[in-house]
Amino acid sequence: MNPEEIKELKELIEFLKDNNIGEFDLERGDLKVRLKFAQQQGAVDMPALSANLSHLLAASQAHQMTAAPAHSHVAPAATPSPAETAASEDAGLHIVKSPIVGTFYESPSPGTAAFVKAGDQIENGQVLCIVEAMKLMNEIEADVAGEVVRRLVQNGQPVEYGQPLFAVRPR
Amino acid sequence: MNPEEIKELKELIEFLKDNNIGEFDLERGDLKVRLKFAQQQGAVDMPALSANLSHLLAASQAHQMTAAPAHSHVAPAATPSPAETAASEDAGLHIVKSPIVGTFYESPSPGTAAFVKAGDQIENGQVLCIVEAMKLMNEIEADVAGEVVRRLVQNGQPVEYGQPLFAVRPR
Amino acid sequence: MLRKVLIANRGEIALRVICACKELGIRTVAVYSEADRNSLHVRFADEAICIGPPRSAESYLNVPAVISAAEIADVDAIHPGYGLLSENANFAEVCRASNIKFIGPPPEVTRLMGEKEKARMAMKKAKVPILPGSEGVIQSEGEAIEWARTVGFPVILKASAGGGGRGMRVIRSEAELPGLFQAAHTEAANAFGNGDLYMEKFIERPRHIEFQVLADEHGNVLSLGERECSIQRRHQKLIEESPSLQVTPKMREEIGKTLKRSLEHVGYQNAGTVEFLMDEDGKLYFIEMNTRIQVEHPVTEMVTGIDLVKAQLRIASGEKLSSILTEPLTVRGHAIECRINAEHPEKFTPSAGKITAFNIPGGNGVRVDTAQYAEGVVPPYYDSLIAKLIVHGKNREEAMNRMQRALDMFVVEGIHTTIPLHRRIFADAEFRSGDFDTKFMERFFERSQPG
């Protein structure tokens, strides 16, 4: 399933849950969905935890930093949800986050090689990238030693405080 | 499924829920949908419990009918909390409630004996008291046969719709 | 001043009346059905009495239950709100017989205004303009032409015996009259077995304009200006505003004088609303009078600074208008109200249920009248109005922009509401131009249909 479909499925499940559906089957061409919610004895289930605006707010995170598609410097998917981050961390990955607001650069200057790329072994304290803020080039150093698994932002992309930059498998 | 279909599905489920449907199957060409709503023991009971203002509101019940201590005709503790009522019912007691708003009288006229008192055996349909509304004396009849355990209001006290008048142990 | 008032209503208007009473130091008694036990009008009244099961007929419309509650709570007066018992002359009479002040006009006036044809005739006698029409059957083409000349084209022929559009013809010129008269006559005869026709002035693009009045018990009447209520769907108002861009100060003054004269004549008391249709030339024609506080009263309050419900209570206490309205009447800025209904915003099916999130917009120039709250429940038994969102701005432009941002910030989850519909209306060029009529919503739905 592609991300769009997964998103739709999640919404569907949320909706079924909100409406107190116990079981649900759907067949449509090559698509088959069958699901059954776990038993909830006491089932107070006001839950949803949902409560009120909180989930709205959570949802609204999606628009943050990405709300200006017309502005090319603002790239999508800047803020992974806490769940995603947690998942990565669960998988034993360490996330290097931006300590400041600014613009992410992969290399010391345009046209030069990136500080690091996926697969590189890095040392604690090694410079991984630059975040430019107010014309100052801030070198961002690794706070762990290990292997770079993924870069999580695009070159030239604006990043906010705490935004994940690299996933690193510590050694 | 495309967004339009998902929207339709959601509306369908809303409709099923509004109409209190328990299970639902649909086959139509290549589309199959089957769903079953989760069991609700205590049933709908949207109530209460719920957070926020509801408990406040519950608390405010206390002031109802009793909020005018200066007016002697309004007696205290007119509305027992649902919990109290439930407790009485748990104990196997039947509660005779006022079917109308008005003023409770224990006897047919001032100075005469009460229709019933605690300990009396009563028959279904027997007159238990009078609730006066708009100068009309409405005889309130027992909807159960048994023993009067307690009278729950004072003579001359105003009562609201559904207010408990007598606790009766059915036989 | 009244000492204690029972509010024979529910929802936002019950809470509205409670607010007014509190500000005047009047004690309040709420009545409620079993479905409304957790309602805010119950929460915020000084006392509350359950009067029956959920169905209105057995609770809020149950006259003996309401009167009985009023008697045991020992109130001076009953405020009926709008809808429910508010224009029930019999209820007003029972109140009188029970020595309880009914906050409204005397039963006789309620009754007169409740019978539409009698009300029209009474107003006509008092020289309030009414929609011109033939008083009886038009016997012939010749008579029809004569009538049409008197009132001016376009006119409309209607079947005396029935409705539903059959036997109905709009006639826009003298030339087409004979043919259409015959067609209407034949159609009416076929449909109803009776070919009788009558004729009325026809307004192609009518606006719904209404005037707010206050009248005390001492024979004084004052008009507080108008409201524009043309944005309607199936005769249900959706959006109201004040002032109307179409009403000039001169018209306002003239109609004010006319209403003062006519309502003093009929012995009106209480707040009231006189509804008119306005034709394309800005001429007003009386339709009917509502003898109660109106849903849309807040737009008048916002621009005049006068609290209409407090005025009702003070009038019922015997005060004179001159002591209630001590400052000269002025209109400041522009106010608009959106009715937020618990309805699907496209299909208009009612949407009862539990509200899971409820964020009310606030800030400058925004007023919300509601009895709903987060975790509250909209019961399926009553009117679908759950909130009124009212904005005030220095002019219509600012008010519209303010309404847009307030609609953006009004979050209701768990049920459907008409908020998305209002957002679309406020983005509509015809609405924004202010140049619309009561057929606006039909055109709006046509052009906004997907595909």
Added chain:
Amino acid sequence: MLRKVLIANRGEIALRVICACKELGIRTVAVYSEADRNSLHVRFADEAICIGPPRSAESYLNVPAVISAAEIADVDAIHPGYGLLSENANFAEVCRASNIKFIGPPPEVTRLMGEKEKARMAMKKAKVPILPGSEGVIQSEGEAIEWARTVGFPVILKASAGGGGRGMRVIRSEAELPGLFQAAHTEAANAFGNGDLYMEKFIERPRHIEFQVLADEHGNVLSLGERECSIQRRHQKLIEESPSLQVTPKMREEIGKTLKRSLEHVGYQNAGTVEFLMDEDGKLYFIEMNTRIQVEHPVTEMVTGIDLVKAQLRIASGEKLSSILTEPLTVRGHAIECRINAEHPEKFTPSAGKITAFNIPGGNGVRVDTAQYAEGVVPPYYDSLIAKLIVHGKNREEAMNRMQRALDMFVVEGIHTTIPLHRRIFADAEFRSGDFDTKFMERFFERSQPG
């Protein structure tokens, strides 16, 4: 008009600015600390950027982070709200250097007004009345008597070298001057090793009165009347109102002219507030000027109908006052604001935590400015103000009654708030009389002490 604005603030004022931007069609960028991720200013802005950890010093007061956010979001201007960076001239300079419009006066003016003694001298030069005092040390009893005669009794002697009340004496007549002069001199010498004294006019019962001004970038200044802010606890305002019962139309006009002249002279731009003390005879003495929007600005908005934050944005867009304020200034009715703080209502200890129930009062004449909501959280890192409850009535009496009913209907659970304190103040006879001064709260606490 500005195209896109970053709001360098949080809470109700951030939301207030977002509302104004939305109504003007300006795109908004919120910045937030990690503690405010679920705040409504984040929810309702078009874009939002996390700029740091919870502590203000590392987020909202972090100039590089704010500027950097403004640059990556490509905004035209920054609105600083109140508090935080709003009167930081260095920040205004960095904005200027970064080609971002700071919505406030030029840094030079912010700096001038930020240095209290320089500001006093500048205003004195422009003939704004300031509290009379000796400009240097009073050398002798004789000089002291001479000074006191010039300004009139009572006067106050203060130690040049220190504070805390030591070496301080209020002198109410010439007869007691010699003795008290010696006592003060000795006390100051003992306490600070320096017996130097200076003298000021003493106001027994000062009122805090402030004037709202607007100034455009074209040299035009207008005063929008005053606010009465004497209800304070430890110099923190609790309740503000407009107009002041003590300010006559003539005074209002005169001070307006004075402020126009003086602020045009210093080159003021933006909204601003000029604070005065008023003595028992109604004479005003300049204290200081705040070069930003003020917490209590809504009371002025309610009575004038002017949106001050929109005015700030339009001024920053280069508009002239004459195009922003097209109608003659009028004051309608009376407005009062209560600051609702997340504090214990008697002990005033801050009360952070999760809000479990939040019912905002609505209805006629009630405005609430808040960024809180049911299930929201009050973080422990910031100012305790969680809501401003503002009412508008046709006069002070109606406004007070309306405030009382609104306070009754304002339900906040899960944290402590100052709502119960406000309820008690609004039931206090001295408060209701309107005849009070800045020492009101001391007297109020004394008489309301239990036992």
